[in-house]
Amino acid sequence: MHELEDRGAKLKALSDSWADTTTPTGKLILTVLGGLAEFERFLIAERTAEGREWTRQEGRRLGRPPKLSPHQLTLVLQWRKEGQDNTQIARALGV
DSSP states (O other), X not given: OHHHHHTTOOOBOSSOTTOBTTSHHHXXXXXXXXXXXXXXXXXXXXXXHHHHHHHHHTTOOOSSOOSSOHHHHHHHHHHHHTTOOHHHHXXXXXX
């Protein structure tokens, strides 16, 4: 919004009379809503980080589960040493 206003543009919503940057009241409302949105983004990021940390402390793994078993990983390393390329290995293991 500020970048548009710096260029001389104004916002006036046709269906919402409160969203009007041509009036001081409209500017105030949009500024307050923008501040609340920024605050909410901060809270979400904070909660997400806390959840990740809690999960790590519990000893649980984050992210997608592994596609390959430990045995399959050993096979991959063996096949790579034998000269097979990644495409061949992926097709053989179905990944």
